[in-house]
């Protein structure tokens with residue numbers, strides 16, 4: 001790789017026919033960092049990546065790399081002159097070319113074979129240059145695609161769902177290898193995925209997209225703890241959205257008082273992650289479901305004073321379906337949104353809200369007594 005470069009996408013808009021696919025999207029990527037683009041299917045992730053690569057021409061906005069304008073209303077640098085490497089979803093290897101020929105494809109004709117060997121060694125494929133792609137495992141083919149993108153020493157690497165062709169076990173392994181490699185090389189990379197775990201593990205920052213817009217861009221921990229909207233909260237993890245009454249720096253909820261990060265008054269929607277809730281032996285609700293994950297157990301509890309909430313306990317199952325329990329908040333200060341803002345935020349995410357992962361949205365009377373031992 002050459003020196004990593006900063007990428008700036010500024011107010012980019014793109015339509016396909018009457019479909020507005022990118023709506024004034026801005027995406028800053030600091031040099032040497034990895035930004036994950038996370039969003040539901042069809043939200044515009046690939047189109048944004050292709051716009052950075054110069055494979056799509058937007059109607060408005062700019063793309064700059066290290067301050068140099070590559071795309072604007074008056075400037076157009078063709079893809080092959082952008083020094084941007086791309087790894088596609090299907091890896092797009094040439095089946096009739098050897099591994100070495102695939103990797104050397106984007107290099108000048110007279111590039112020494114040692115250059116190809118060096119890149120193959122870098123991705124852990126030394127000695128496999130003479131093999132045909134079909135004789136390699138899925139994980140090895142993925143690394144050939146990565147080697148081919150890295151060989152011309154790009155300033156920026158773009159990866160579009162690069163692990164989606166791998167089965168679950170291999171995916172986790174290859175993801176860790178690629179993460180290690182990109183970190184070691186200090187590459188500037190934009191990585192598209194619709195998998196939250198993948199986005200969090202690989203990204204220094206995660207940009208969450210919905211309906212052609214970036215809803216929030218932040219470090220994974222910030223996204224998780226301070227999501228900008230209830231929809232983002234649900235999209236980046238398991239979330240209980242509990243109705244409550246703001247009383248300054250705390251809210252009264254069906255799960256008892258919840259400390260708040262920011263002052264709030266009136267009716268609010270409080271984010272309570274399952275790990276912030278504890279189950280106790282009090283006759284206030286019924287265990288509906290027990291999900292044992294090995295490292296922890298999630299209980300879905302139907303509270304008498306409100307609907308169901310999910311609580312995560314770091315131990316083997318202690319309660320069984322049908323047991324009478326209560327659930328109380330016992331975690332760190334939480335985010336709360338004014339109830340009306342929470343509603344409009346869901347609307348903002350548009351069709352994307354249907355893609356949230358079956359997380360729980362709950363409400364209940366904030367006045368209901370919540371006996372907590």
Ligand code: ATP
Nearest residue numbers: 016019021039040041042043044045046047048194
């Ligand atoms: P996925 O996760 O499913 O790959 P995505 O978030 O990457 O989705 P895009 O591939 O960018 O989404 O597509 C965004 C929208 O633009 C979709 O509705 C898609 O059908 C549409 N679209 C993409 N490319 C074209 C094209 N060349 N012509 C017309 N419509 C297109």
